[in-house]
Amino acid sequence: MLKKILKLDEDLAKDGPRSSKVHSVAALFDTPDEIIHAAAETSNAGYDKYDVYTPYPVHGMDAAMRMKETVIGKFAFLAGFTGVSLAVAMIGYMSGFDYKNIIGGKPFFNLPASIPIMFELTVLISGLFCVFGMLLLWNKLPQISNPLHDTNFMKYTSSTRFGVAIEASDAQFDVDKVKSFLAGVGGKDIEVVYYPEENIVPQTPIFNRQFIYTLILVAIVTALGTYGAIGKLVNILPFDWMHNQFKVNPQNTSTLFKDGRSMQRPVDGTVARGYMPYEYTGMPDSLVKLLSNPVPMDEKSITRGKKQYNTYCSPCHGYFGAGDSRLNGQFPNPPTLHSKKVREWADGNIYNVMTNGQNTMPSYAKQISRDDRWAIVNYIRVLQRAENAKDTDLP
Numbered sequence: 001m002l003k004k005i006l007k008l009d010e011d012l013a014k015d016g017p018r019s020s021k022v023h024s025v026a027a028l029f030d031t032p033d034e035i036i037h038a039a040a041e042t043s044n045a046g047y048d049k050y051d052v053y054t055p056y057p058v059h060g061m062d063a064a065m066r067m068k069e070t071v072i073g074k075f076a077f078l079a080g081f082t083g084v085s086l087a088v089a090m091i092g093y094m095s096g097f098d099y100k101n102i103i104g105g106k107p108f109f110n111l112p113a114s115i116p117i118m119f120e121l122t123v124l125i126s127g128l129f130c131v132f133g134m135l136l137l138w139n140k141l142p143q144i145s146n147p148l149h150d151t152n153f154m155k156y157t158s159s160t161r162f163g164v165a166i167e168a169s170d171a172q173f174d175v176d177k178v179k180s181f182l183a184g185v186g187g188k189d190i191e192v193v194y195y196p197e198e199n200i201v202p203q204t205p206i207f208n209r210q211f212i213y214t215l216i217l218v219a220i221v222t223a224l225g226t227y228g229a230i231g232k233l234v235n236i237l238p239f240d241w242m243h244n245q246f247k248v249n250p251q252n253t254s255t256l257f258k259d260g261r262s263m264q265r266p267v268d269g270t271v272a273r274g275y276m277p278y279e280y281t282g283m284p285d286s287l288v289k290l291l292s293n294p295v296p297m298d299e300k301s302i303t304r305g306k307k308q309y310n311t312y313c314s315p316c317h318g319y320f321g322a323g324d325s326r327l328n329g330q331f332p333n334p335p336t337l338h339s340k341k342v343r344e345w346a347d348g349n350i351y352n353v354m355t356n357g358q359n360t361m362p363s364y365a366k367q368i369s370r371d372d373r374w375a376i377v378n379y380i381r382v383l384q385r386a387e388n389a390k391d392t393d394l395p
């Protein structure tokens with residue numbers, strides 16, 4: 001019944017004619033124990049060009065066949081090492097010699113920044129080498145079929161029984177000796193497997209002229225098509241989608257300038273928009289006090305100054321400028337902003353402290369815009385006035 005369902009004995013008529021060249025001698029076994037025993041005996045007898053075929057993994061087979069440890073680990077290591085060396089050589093050459101670019105003041109060849117690429121190439125090269133190595137070295141890619149296919153032996157070993165096939169390429173192969181050896185270890189249905197007529201000369205697509213020509217043709221057509229679409233069509237109106245613009249791209253060449261570069265240094269003394277350079281660095285107090293406050297003392301600037309003061313100054317100077325910092329002694333407490341000295345200072349002196357810093361107090365020019373710094377001065381004036389209110393201020 002089972003045989004009928006699996007059509008095991010059906011004639012193998014679809015298989016092409018076989019030649020007289022022997023590929024292997026194959027024998028079938030009925031139980032896992034038998035096949036383990038047969039595998040052990042085969043390797044004991046000194047055969048090494050043989051393989052065992054089972055419908056499912058049989059435990060203990062590796063040991064019985066005395067299989068050596070796979071070389072895939074060493075192979076992957078070598079490929080990965082090649083990848084990492086390639087990455088180091090590539091990045092080292094590109095950023096260390098060929099196109100030196102200052103990026104954030106870091107060294108031209110910088111290991112931490114190169115690690116992602118080193119990792120990627122390691123994985124890529126070892127992955128590719130392992131896959132193609134498997135296909136070419138182990139699976140012997142040009143050989144896309146095996147003479148054992150379409151034999152009764154293969155039909156059984158892929159469904160209900162177990163088999164050993166000793167191949168003719170084995171050094172001590174002799175058809176009669178192998179037959180009697182296999183019978184001796186309990187093999188049944190011993191069969192000599194011949195190469196199919198068509199397999200003697202490997203007829204695989206890789207060596208087929210038509211296949212190669214087609215492949216070349218497809219490559220040429222694809223390349224031309226891509227070149228036409230991406231290289232030409234996008235530059236033709238109306239398909240150009242603003243691809244062509246009258247502008248100079250960064251890192252490009254330009255005929256406009258003598259040195260042929262599109263990127264030029266700004267002319268000396270250029271001032272960026274929205275940025276007012278502070279010219280009074282290192283100037284004596286007598287000079288900075290002459291700076292006049294360009295921000296009018298009105299409600300708007302006081303409100304703005306209060307907001308910025310509370311954000312940037314109050315952690316050290318306290319909300320009312322008394323020098324009561326909230327930093328719990330982690331930073332030296334500043335003096336009060338209500339001292340006679342600061343009250344008598346011109347606006348320019350206070351502005352100068354914020355802009356250039358003073359002793360332990362750092363500069364806040366980077367964090368606070370010019371106008372906001374002047375607005376803070378206005379707010380400090382308000383705090384000072386409130387602290388020193390006079391009787392006459394009362395209505």
Ligand code: HEC
Pocket residue numbers: 309312313314315316317331332333334335336337339341342350353354358359360361362364368376
């Ligand atoms: C990290 C803490 C800290 C912050 C924030 C800070 N200061 Fe100061 N400030 C100090 C210290 C400390 C001094 C005293 C420096 C010295 O020894 O001359 C000082 C001194 C000053 C002085 C001079 C006082 C004097 O008597 O010489 C002024 C004015 C001043 N700060 C204004 C400000 C303003 C306005 C802000 C907000 C933009 C600000 N500070 C933010 C710590 C700070």
